[in-house]
Amino acid sequence: MSRTYSVEEVSKHTAPTDLLLIIDGKVYDVSDFKEEHPGGEDFLLDQAGKDVTELFEDAGHSPEAREILSTLTVGTIPSDAPSRPIPVHAQEELPDAYLRVCLLLAVVCMVAGLVYLRF
Numbered sequence: 001m002s003r004t005y006s007v008e009e010v011s012k013h014t015a016p017t018d019l020l021l022i023i024d025g026k027v028y029d030v031s032d033f034k035e036e037h038p039g040g041e042d043f044l045l046d047q048a049g050k051d052v053t054e055l056f057e058d059a060g061h062s063p064e065a066r067e068i069l070s071t072l073t074v075g076t077i078p079s080d081a082p083s084r085p086i087p088v089h090a091q092e093e094l095p096d097a098y099l100r101v102c103l104l105l106a107v108v109c110m111v112a113g114l115v116y117l118r119f
């Protein structure tokens, strides 16, 4: 049965007999498939409970692999939930905005200092 999972909920399913993975917003139960995985079960055990979208794509899986994948679906992650790491550009925006606020504060302090000295 397919249902909605949160990323946090999936992260708790890490046991070899209860092993969930996230790929592209969908949740897969690989408990029974792991022994059959041509890439080895260790790959799947190491990634238990995680979003493996990039690893899955990077391994260059065939259309057959994607077909197997579709038989293992147990649910989905709501599209507004962050199931992947924050994109690099978003991580860069944070210190940048922080720096600008600091710079603005420094300029305001300098102007206030100058005004104070003059009058």
Ligand code: HEM
Residues within 6 Å of the ligand: 021, 028, 030, 037, 038, 039, 040, 043, 044, 047, 052, 055, 056, 059, 060, 061, 062, 063, 064, 065, 066, 068, 069, 072
């Ligand atoms: C439920 C998810 C997965 C399914 C259904 C799956 C299925 C398959 C299949 C059928 C193959 C044989 C080659 C092909 O047809 O593409 C394969 C190979 C492979 N898989 Fe996966 N895979 C899954 C997840 C992963 C993950 C998460 C990783 C990496 C962490 C991974 C790493 C590999 C590697 C490295 C190979 C190549 C093995 C070799 O060529 O010797 N797989 N997988």
